[in-house]
Amino acid sequence: MTEGVLIDPATSPPPGGPAASRPVPRRGRVLRRLLRQPVPTGALAFLTLVVLLAVLAPWLAPFDPDRQDLLGRLQGPSAQHWLGQDDFGRDELSRLMFGARVSLLASLQAVAIGVLVGVTGGLLAGYVGGRVDSLLGRLVDMLMAVPGLLFAITVVTVLGPGLTNAMLAVGLLLTPPLFRVARATTRSVREETYIEASRALGFPTRRTVLHHVLPNMIAPVLVQITILLGLAITIEASLSFLGLGVQPPTATWGSMLSEANSYMAQAPHLIYVPGAMIALTVLSFSLLGDGLARALGTSRFAVAEKA
Known part of the structure; x- marks a missing residue:
């Protein structure tokens, strides 16, 4: 390199010209490492199957999930109804497939809210520091001090029952762990030499954050997201069980x-x-998170300590 000329590694050609071999993309290496682990691979296969059943439910479900057959109520598994019928005679398999759609969509909505609020806030607090870090940290500490399910019930009670309100409550519950992981990772990356060099060269803060901070905080945040997807399904199921989530006749797990609880003796x-x-x-989400952490070269326990 000629003396006095600065070359941006992100835009400069690889050594040896265009024909030179490039390194394998990181995402390709991560996927191969993940697939070498049998347990996380099995969890990924199961989750893929669940997603396919949810997406293809309108075509795969043998019956309308809301179709009632009172003459067949509480009937056990049969050749026509593989998983039996519920207290209204509705096909249990069809409701299970359509319930997967709602449960998975609800968990994605909740985690999306948590990522939007938690990761953005953690990135801001970790990079700016000072009073901003202190203020956002105290707000998150206050949110963590409230019992999770009680907070969700309070939000849904104030805003009214329904999927959107329930997922807003769940998303706010998922904000603290994402915030703390993002803040801790950002504070660590902020002290690196290349961040100081980027500032010294006068690059805008937005470019520094997007090109240097975000790529280096993706791994622990991604592991945390995978684990929180399972947690979101649990909380959504708890709210729906209490009648504060999706309203009948829409099916969720x-x-x-909740509906089966009253008929455990007659139709277990x-x-x-x-x-x-x-x-x-x-x-499966938990096992996939473990495998993803190992594939990314980090530890789930290290991510948990940051959260």
């Missing part, structure tokens, strides 16, 4: 459990399948 099969789906989905 939590509402299916109604509570097994939605309960198993919630447990397996949450477990």
